Structures are given as C-alpha cells and as structure tokens.
Amino acid sequence: MRRVLVLAAVLALAGCGAQPRAGGAPASEAPPPPPPSAAPATVDGARNPTDVMFLQMMLAHHEPAATLLELGRGKATRADVRGLAGELATAVAAETRTITGWLESWGEPLVSTAHADAHAAHGGLPALGDKEIAELGRTGGAEFDTAFLNLLIGHQHGAVELARMEATSGQNPQVKELAARTDEATRAQIQQLLRMVAG
Amino acid sequence: MASLFVAISPAQAHGYISSPASRQAMCAQGRVANCGDIIYEPQSVEAPKGSMQCNGGGTRFAVLNDNSRNWPTTSVGQNVTFSWVLTARHATSTWEYFVGGTRIAVFDDGGRQPAANVSHNVSLGGRTGRITVLARWNIADTINAFYACVDLQVGGGGGNPPPTTQPPAPACGTPWSASAVYTGGALVSHNGRRWQAQWWTQGETPGTTGEWGVWRDQGPCG
Numbered sequence: 001m002r003r004v005l006v007l008a009a010v011l012a013l014a015g016c017g018a019q020p021r022a023g024g025a026p027a028s029e030a031p032p033p034p035p036p037s038a039a040p041a042t043v044d045g046a047r048n049p050t051d052v053m054f055l056q057m058m059l060a061h062h063e064p065a066a067t068l069l070e071l072g073r074g075k076a077t078r079a080d081v082r083g084l085a086g087e088l089a090t091a092v093a094a095e096t097r098t099i100t101g102w103l104e105s106w107g108e109p110l111v112s113t114a115h116a117d118a119h120a121a122h123g124g125l126p127a128l129g130d131k132e133i134a135e136l137g138r139t140g141g142a143e144f145d146t147a148f149l150n151l152l153i154g155h156q157h158g159a160v161e162l163a164r165m166e167a168t169s170g171q172n173p174q175v176k177e178l179a180a181r182t183d184e185a186t187r188a189q190i191q192q193l194l195r196m197v198a199g
Numbered sequence: 200m201a202s203l204f205v206a207i208s209p210a211q212a213h214g215y216i217s218s219p220a221s222r223q224a225m226c227a228q229g230r231v232a233n234c235g236d237i238i239y240e241p242q243s244v245e246a247p248k249g250s251m252q253c254n255g256g257g258t259r260f261a262v263l264n265d266n267s268r269n270w271p272t273t274s275v276g277q278n279v280t281f282s283w284v285l286t287a288r289h290a291t292s293t294w295e296y297f298v299g300g301t302r303i304a305v306f307d308d309g310g311r312q313p314a315a316n317v318s319h320n321v322s323l324g325g326r327t328g329r330i331t332v333l334a335r336w337n338i339a340d341t342i343n344a345f346y347a348c349v350d351l352q353v354g355g356g357g358g359n360p361p362p363t364t365q366p367p368a369p370a371c372g373t374p375w376s377a378s379a380v381y382t383g384g385a386l387v388s389h390n391g392r393r394w395q396a397q398w399w400t401q402g403e404t405p406g407t408t409g410e411w412g413v414w415r416d417q418g419p420c421g
Contacts, residue, residue, distance in 0.1 A: 087411040132315035146282055147316040150217055154286040157242055164239065181398070184383045187227075187238070188397045192415070194228035197282070198220040199273065 043102040043174045051175040054166040055099045056112040058182070061159055062092045062099075064128050068155065071137055072148045081145050081196060088152075088189065102175070128155045149197040156193070159186045213345050214285040214317075215241050216334055219273035221347040222253055222263045224284075229384070229395075230271055234262050242286045244346045248337055251300060253348035263348060272329055272352040281334060281349065282318035289313075290339040296321050297333040310339040327353045371420035375405050386417070393417035 069092060072085035103110055128151055136147050159182055166179035215223050223241035226234030237244075237260050244263065246255025253263040262268070281296070291308040296319070304321040323330070329352055336345040371388035381387065381396040387405065388394070394405035394414040405414040 083411055128315070135315065146218065146318070150282055150284045150316055153217060153284045154214070154242070157240070157284070157286050160239060185398050188383045191228045192397075194217055194220065194224050195230075197217045198224065198228070199218065 041098070041101060043105060044172060045106065046172055047106065047175070048169075048171040050166060050169040051172045052103070052106070052108050053112060054162055054170060054175060054179060055103050056108075056110065057162050058159070059096060059099055059103075059110055060112075061155070061162065062096045064130075064133065065152075065155055066092050066096070067133055068128065068136075068148070068152060071133060072152070075137070075140075075144055076148060077141055077145050078196075081149065084189075084192065084196070085148075085152075091185075098178075146197060149193050153190055153193045153197065156186050156190050160190070213242050213245060213287050213289065214283050214336060215244060215345065216281050216347040216349055217284045218282045219275060219279065219349050219351060220271075221334075221349045222270055223260070223347060225271060226262070231268060236260070237262065242284065242345075245343050246346060247342050248335070248344040250335075250344075250346065251297065251333060253331075253333060253346060255344065255346040263346075266331075270331075270350040272350045274352045274354060275323075276354055277323050277325070278320055279323060279332075279351065280318050280320050281332075282316070283336075285313065285315065285317060288315065289341070292337045292339045293335075294319060295335045295337065297335070298323070298326060298330050303332075308339075323351075323353055329353075377402050377404070388420055391419060393420045 066089060069085045069089040073082055073089060076082045076085060100110060132151065136144065136151060139147055163179040163183035163186065166176060167183065170176045170179060215221055217224050220228065220230070221241075222231070223234075223237050223244055225231045226237045227241040229238075244253075244255060244260055246257055246259075250256040254260040289312070290310050291313050292310060293308065294306040294317070295302055296304040303324055304319065306319050321332075329350070332349045332351060334347045334349065336347075338344060371391075371393065372386045373388065375387040375389040375394065378401075380399070380401045383396055383398045385396040386393060387396075389405040392405070393416075395417050397413050397415055400413045403413055406416070408414045
C-alpha cells in the first residue's frame with residue numbers, strides 16, 4: 001500500500017487549470033547545461049519545498065519508467081526502439097542514484113506524503129501504472145512498438161511538466177540545473193520518440 | 200510489488216494523436232519550426248466542445264490553424280489507424296473524426312475511462328489527395344474536448360501501408376566546429392551530412408557519438 005499520490009502539491013504550485021506558459025528561450029540562447037552524465041554527487045543544502053518535491057516526484061516518475069523501459073528493451077520489434085529504450089534505462093538509473101543521494105544528504109524522505117485524493121477528483125488517472133504495463137506486455141509485434149512508444153511519450157511529457165515547475169518555483173541552483181537538463185533532454189527524447197511512432 | 204504511480208501529470212496534461220503525426224506532434228518533434236508554446240505541451244490543446252478548428256477555437260495555439268505553414272503530410276491508404284498519446288485518461292464520451300466539416304467516424308466510450316493506449320481505425324470514404332482530418336476527444340465530465348488535426352496524403356489503394364512522410368529538402372547548415380558550444384536542437388553539417396545536437400555538447404565530433412549519442416544523423420545534405 002505504498003500508493004502515494006502527490007498531485008495535490010503539484011496542483012497547489014503549478015495551478016489547476018490550463019494556464020498559458022511563458023515560452024522558453026530558443027536553445028541557442030539558453031545557458032548551456034552540462035551533459036546529462038555530469039550531475040554532481042553532492043548538493044548544496046539551501047532549498048525550498050519545490051526543490052524537495054521536484055526530486056521526490058522525479059524519483060516517482062522514474063520508477064514506472066524503469067519498468068516500462070526494461071520491457072521495451074527486451075520486447076520491442078524494432079532495433080531502434082530497443083536501442084533507445086536501453087539508453088533511456090541507463091539514464092534513468094543514473095539519475096535515480098543522483099537524486100536519491102541528494103535527498104538523503106538533505107535528510108528528506110524519498111517519497112512525498114502529500115494528500116492522495118486530489119487526483120481522482122480531477123478526472124484523470126495517471127496513464128502509466130502496473131496495470132497499463134501489464135496490458136502492454138500482452139501485446140506483440142508492431143502493436144507493441146506503437147503502444148510502448150505512446151506510453152513512453154505520455155510519461156515523458158510528465159517529466160517536462162515537472163522540470164518546468166521546478167524552473168519556475170525552485171530555489172536550489174543545482175536542482176534547477178537538473179530541471180533545465182531534464183527539460184531539454186526530455187524534449188529531445190520526445191522528438192525522437194514521436195518520429196519513431198510516426199513511422 | 201509496491202506501486203508508486205504518482206500522478207506525475209499536472210491537470211492540464213491530456214492527449215493528442217501521435218500517428219499519423221498531428222500538427223502538434225509535427226511541432227513537438229521539430230518537423231515544423233516556430234510553433235510557439237505547443238512544443239512544450241502538445242497534449243494540451245484543450246477547448247470547449249464543438250469547435251471545428253485545429254486549436255479548438257480561442258487564441259492559444261493558433262499556429263495549429265495556420266494552413267500557410269505547409270504542414271507535412273503522411274501518406275496513407277483508405278483505412279487509417281489513428282493512435283493517441285495520453286497523459287491523463289479522462290472519462291470519455293466520444294472520439295470524433297471530421298474531414299471538411301463532415302463527420303467520417305465516431306467512437307462512443309459511454310463515459311468510461313479509456314485504455315492507456317487508444318487507437319481507432321477510420322475509413323476515409325473514398326477521399327483522395329491531400330486532406331486534413333480533425334479529431335475531437337470529448338471528455339465526459341467537463342465542457343471541454345481535446346483537438347488534433349492530421350494532414351494526410353491519401354493514395355488510391357485500399358490498404359494501410361506504412362506511413363511515410365515527405366520532409367523538406369535538406370540544406371547543409373553551419374559547419375561543425377570543435378571549439379563551439381552546441382545546445383540541444385542545434386544543427387550543423389559535417390562530412391556532407393546534417394547533424395542535430397540532442398543536448399549540450401562541445402568537442403564531440405558528429406559521427407563518432409553512436410546511434411543514440413549526442414549527435415543524431417539527419418541524413419545527407421547538399
């Protein structure tokens with residue numbers, strides 16, 4: 001019964017309705033973030049609740065992603081899909097270790113204890129859970145590839161949303177830098193995934 | 200065994216058609232440039248039900264209505280499978296598909312929550328040539344729908360061949376420089392091919408970073 005929903009906190013911070021967002025600067029004008037492998041092992045102590053929540057939610061985001069990617073790496077029909085699944089699985093594992101280390105160094109829990117009911121009241125359920133992954137596992141061939149890619153794209157959109165929340169409301173420079181990298185790298189992944197699923 | 204499925208999708212996240220690529224998917228995958236905010240959230244083309252516009256009406260994401268953008272088409276046969284990316288699975292009344300103001304298909308979910316993966320097989324009713332399909336995902340318990348337009352080049356055949364798209368003719372851009380800093384999305388030319396940076400990089404030679412490395416091969420250029 002470790003089912004934890006932390007949407008309430010997100011809604012409080014990000015706002016519930018569909019709100020226009022400020023456009024990001026073009027990539028050529030953005031400050032260059034270091035490559036994904038360069039996340040520092042330690043993190044400054046100064047932080048606000050958004051920093052903590054962002055890291056907790058990224059951990060929670062990565063957990064089903066790791067399961068999904070493992071399935072895709074083993075079962076996808078297309079070699080390019082299997083290759084990308086393997087690459088992303090490696091990145092997810094590395095980032096999970098980094099984030100876990102940061103939260104532990106702060107003495108913060110790895111899982112948020114925010115209220116659990118807000119999500120159901122909001123009319124939608126998360127698109128990626130045990131049941132969805134199990135259903136995916138029962139498909140095969142080209143159908144599997146398309147379903148896998150669509151599930152992964154939908155899931156990765158969530159990471160972009162989280163990163164942009166942290167960019168807006170976070171405080172800790174290293175966590176904000178992680179968010180900037182997450183935003184940029186995840187949207188590049190989505191580009192690639194959308195090209196794959198489009199044919 | 201423990202599940203930790205956090206509601207990672209804030210409330211405005213919902214869904215769009217990924218295959219054949221919808222206009223918002225064309226923007227999000229970088230096939231069409233200068234799309235504005237839609238690249239961050241192609242899943243959020245939400246507006247009150249009943250519109251026949253690609254953005255659902257209103258002012259947000261108006262780029263999706265702009266036919267002068269010369270949206271790339273996907274080549275298809277008479278039967279097309281439309282598949283969706285969903286980031287929140289709202290209780291659904293119907294999924295509707297239109298061409299030129301005529302509804303060509305409707306799928307009634309009766310207020311149920313959709314599966315994680317949704318796809319619909321739609322017959323184009325003998326239409327050929329370039330057409331734009333408007334899809335509407337009507338949510339059961341709100342006033343809103345999600346909108347997606349898909350541009351198709353319809354051949355005469357009856358099958359559903361693998362969709363192929365016609366990208367614009369590539370031209371070689373700025374030559375790669377070993378000392379320059381490139382951020383995600385940057386395009387360079389090197390050894391007669393175009394390369395796109397997937398993230399920040401410096402001093403990594405295009406063609407040496409592997410299929411899933413920082414430089415992705417965009418094909419030959421002239």
